[in-house]
Amino acid sequence: MYPVTQMDVYDKGGRLLLAKKSPITPQIINLLERHGILLSEIEIWPPENIRSTQFAQAVSSLDQRIRASRVDHYEQLEDIMVAIIFDSKTKPWGGFVQTISNYSSWLYAHSINVALLSLLVGRELGYSEKRLLELGIGAFLHDVGKILIAKSILDKPGTLDDHEIKVMRQHTEFGAKLLNGFQLPQICLEIAAKHHERMDGSGYPLGLTAAQIVEEVQIVMVADAIDAITAYRPYRSSSLLSEGITILLNKGDKYPHHIISIIHTSLGES
Numbered sequence: 076m077y078p079v080t081q082m083d084v085y086d087k088g089g090r091l092l093l094a095k096k097s098p099i100t101p102q103i104i105n106l107l108e109r110h111g112i113l114l115s116e117i118e119i120w121p122p123e124n125i126r127s128t129q130f131a132q133a134v135s136s137l138d139q140r141i142r143a144s145r146v147d148h149y150e151q152l153e154d155i156m157v158a159i160i161f162d163s164k165t166k167p168w169g170g171f172v173q174t175i176s177n178y179s180s181w182l183y184a185h186s187i188n189v190a191l192l193s194l195l196v197g198r199e200l201g202y203s204e205k206r207l208l209e210l211g212i213g214a215f216l217h218d219v220g221k222i223l224i225a226k227s228i229l230d231k232p233g234t235l236d237d238h239e240i241k242v243m244r245q246h247t248e249f250g251a252k253l254l255n256g257f258q259l260p261q262i263c264l265e266i267a268a269k270h271h272e273r274m275d276g277s278g279y280p281l282g283l284t285a286a287q288i289v290e291e292v293q294i295v296m297v298a299d300a301i302d303a304i305t306a307y308r309p310y311r312s313s314s315l316l317s318e319g320i321t322i323l324l325n326k327g328d329k330y331p332h333h334i335i336s337i338i339h340t341s342l343g344e345s
């Protein structure tokens with residue numbers, strides 16, 4: 076028995092997508108995703124099924140792309156994601172999870188994808204459970220500063236002008252400031268602050284170079300860039316994971332090649 080919608084659901088153009096009491100099947104989850112709608116935006120009955128269906132949708136796009144069945148013990152990574160998304164409600168920083176979800180459905184999906192990809196890499200590098208969890212939390216919250224960026228800039232179709240780029244780039248600083256004082260591991264603040272740095276010094280805000288960027292930040296840097304290329308955005312279509320990997324490998328020394336290789340080896344062509 077699938078859970079059902081408690082409301083009519085419309086696409087962004089106001090057309091009816093799902094009538095009230097429609098069953099939430101995997102096909103429907105995909106349909107909603109194609110329209111950039113998350114189940115967290117919809118009332119579902121019975122409510123006890125919300126957690127599993129929301130999670131299924133949250134990971135569904137990446138699941139399809141990474142063909143999770145080929146990744147050993149994928150459920151371990153899902154367990155960590157559940158801890159970050161759902162069990163965090165009792166943590167001082169848990170409110171950020173809901174806030175990201177409420178502010179932008181694609182940002183929420185991006186945060187989950189970046190966390191999953193980062194966890195995959197961290198596990199391949201032999202990280203302990205504790206280090207993995209901290210990496211996952213930091214990766215999930217890496218773009219939290221974007222909740223302070225106006226929607227007109229965040230969702231703008233086409234390229235941003237110089238002023239808008241300046242505003243958008245503040246999200247790293249905003250993120251680190253937002254996360255301060257919520258009893259998070261220091262690495263989470265560092266990830267928020269530095270995930271747009273690049274190995275060759277061409278990133279922002281500080282223009283750091285490889286030796287100044289810790290491995291967790293390097294992992295999120297790659298996961299973020301790959302998901303940004305391959306995932307849905309309101310303003311353009313998505314690309315294949317293999318295209319994302321190729322694009323990063325062709326960027327010279329901007330990105331750490333050993334981390335791109337781990338994703339390439341783990342997930343293969345898609």
Ligand SMILES: [Fe+2]
Nearest residue numbers: 217218270271
């Ligand atoms: Fe970012």
